[in-house]
Amino acid sequence: MSSSDQRPRGRKPVTGDDHGKDWASDDAVRHTKEDAINERQFEQMVQATYRMDDDYFARECRLVLFACGRLGMRPGELAHMCEGWINWEDERIEIPKHEPCTDGRTREICGHCRGAAEQMADIRTANTLDEHYQSLGPRDVLEPGGHVHELFVDPEPFYAQLWSPKTENAARKIPYAEASTRAALAVEDYFMHYDEFEASRGVVNRRVDRMAEQAADVDADEIYPHALRATAATYYAARGLSAMDLKALFGWSQFSTAIAYIEESPERLEDALQQLRH
Structure with missing residues (x-):
């Protein structure tokens, strides 16, 4: 709308x-x-x-x-x-x-809210990665993998918001x-x-x-x-x-x-x- x-x-x-x-x-x-x-x-x-x-x-x-x-x-x-x-x-x-969402099959968070939490985590991850790469200096070496995986945000903490x-x-x-x-x-x-x-x-x-x-x-x-x-x-x-x-x-x-x-x-x-x- x-x-x-x-x-x-x-x-x-x-x-x-x-x-x-x-x-x-x-x-x-x-x-x-x-x-x-x-x-x-x-x-x-x-x-x-x-x-x-x-x-x-x-x-x-x-x-x-x-x-x-x-x-x-x-x-x-x-x-x-x-x-x-x-x-x-x-x-x-x-x-x-x-x-608090308890609409899932076992009275846990439903798929609707689980998807929303994953989206929120994805957005937070993207912002965190952007900040990480922007903080790198011109002489920093961008290596595949490394510690970047630690910057990925887990969606589970967002469940409580839904x-x-x-x-x-x-x-x-x-x-x-x-x-x-x-x-x-x-x-x-x-x-x-x-x-x-x-x-x-x-x-x-x-x-x-x-x-x-x-x-x-x-x-x-x-x-x-x-x-x-x-x-x-x-x-x-x-x-x-x-x-x-x-x-x-x-x-x-x-x-x-x-x-x-x-x-x-x-x-x-x-x-x-x-x-x-x-």
Whole structure:
């Protein structure tokens, strides 16, 4: 959704962590707002959940659809969501700045966060190596191997930092009932049966695919969780939400992301022109 939330044309999105790998690097990129679906397509995906025979999958699919497509949650946020995030009295989902990850198969760190830790270690290693080579004098001999291997950073110390949201602004409060009555019902129904989101980050993608495959006007190859998040942003921009409120709801770091949705909303232009006629 920000400049980093991009995907290549004609390719499935990269399934990675929520700390900077939910896009594919390619020369021909497009922003997820270009992949937002319209109201008819969204409703077809809603209806698809009611045609599923398995109540568990139907309930999980509805939560994914409304959490991403109406509440603007990132897939990594949803994958780590538990009932403790929900303020039932104030009807808000409160995304924390940090939550120890125990979503792996043996209640250890999940693959999603493990990948994020490896990425963090790789970045630290690259910076350390750069500093090392820059510190060498003109007469220092660069020998293959040597003690350079000691500069490589182990990802395990980063495990304790995860899970955390993508940015500092992403730790936010989402008024789910005010945003959407149907989203509120989906949240309440799911957490009436489960204490936490039962699936992994990769499963979120598969649930989106499953709904899309049963929605007549939705191309399953072109829809993915961040496109649903873009759908939510498009939905609220069209209904007059300000840039400040969009930024707060979606946890963006920059106002420019919110402004891009507002500027490209034909509904806002139509409303403005209609008001001029009165």
